[in-house]
Amino acid sequence: MELYKVPGVAETLDWARSLAALGATRIDASLVDATLGSALKYQEDLERIREQVPALVEKARGA
Known part of the structure; x- marks a missing residue:
């Protein structure tokens, strides 16, 4: 998958903080979609x- 800017450590931490702020305990497609702007x-x-x-998301769940 080619991106203009691949998320780095800072963006990954921003995304994790977004998930934590929302109280996420499971990842689903709607949660990922809602928080993608963080990464x-x-x-x-x-x-x-x-x-x-x-x-x-389905691929990650099957891993």
């Missing part, structure tokens, strides 16, 4: 990833 800074990247969120 992805460019609209083009958000649009590209949003299309794939359900499949990515």
Whole structure:
């Protein structure tokens, strides 16, 4: 998956803080979609990833 700017450590920590602030105990597609802006800074990247969120979440659950 090609992104304009791949999330780094800071963006990953921002996303984790967003999840914690929401009291997330499980990850699902709607939660990922709602918090993606914490990790992805460019609209083009958000649009590209949003299309794939359900499949990515299912893949992660099966891992």
